[in-house]
Amino acid sequence: MIASIESLTATDIYNVFVTREWPTVGYTAVRGLLTFLYESGITKADLSVCVPRPPRKRSLPSVYSGDEVLRLLSSVDRSTSLGKRDYAFLKIAANLGVRSSDIVNLSFGDIDRAAKTIEVVQVKTNRPLTLVLNDDVKDAIDDYINHGRPQSVSDKVFLASHAPFVPLSAGGGYVIVHKHMELAGIAALGRKRGPQALRQSYATALVTKGVPYAIVKEALGHEDPESAKHYVRVDIKRLKPCAINVPKPMGAFAVLLGDLEGVL
Secondary structure, rough: OOHHHHHHHHHHHHHHHHOOOOOOOHHHHHEEEEEEEEHOOOOOOHHHOOOOOOOOOOOOOOOHHHHHHHHHHHOOOOOOOHHHHHHHHHHHHHHOOOOOHHHHOOOOOHEOOOOOOOEEEHHHHHEEEEEEHHHHHHHHHHHHHHHHOOOOOEEEEEOOOOOOOOOOHHHHHHHHHHHHHHHHOOOOOOOOHHHHHHHHHHHHHHHHOOOOOHHHHHOOOOOOHHHHHHHHHHHHHHHHHHOOOOOOOOHHHHHHHHOOOOOO
16 A cells, blocks of 8 residues: 555555556556656656556567478479479579568569569568579479469469469468468467468578678568668577676666565
């Protein structure tokens, strides 16, 4: 029980925020009130520094290991037309990190076989993106086009597997990845199971190998120069040496922390 505002302590503030959930605006409102009380001389200490920052939920990338990606690709029966299509789609997603929306939007005119590149205008950003086709990806695309793709007047590379053979949708791309995750027996373990997970796995693999952020950004077609750093959060091997010891509290913070002794 708090007898008066003047008797508020750091412990009181701490207990309020750990015993109930607060909306984000609540943190700001309480911090402002405590600042006012201190500046008005009602409280002897500036207890606004005891108000924590509101929790910010940022999900980690859904990352699959290199072995899991290989298992995924190996689950495809490439002797069938459907398998050839699925394999080509998965190779582009896993080995180039292209978004599902851009894969299904890929047209024949986007492929430069002489230069071994594909160039797409990204659906999400409306920015052009040029990527080099390695031989494995190129061979998978060629195998589907030459031996698995149905006859169609559409200029889109990837088509639905049943008549009338319309261009594959982005949702169809999700079905491809999810289906082969199941066939490969890969447990999700809280991770997403669509094309975005393959894109995030590709990006994380690049960062883990030490590829500069600027190059990862260009490879993924990101606009934000800081976006590639998102994938560092799951690179435990490189993060571990960065851990530092918690500094000893000093000054006013040390005094306030003393009020919490036995509570923390």
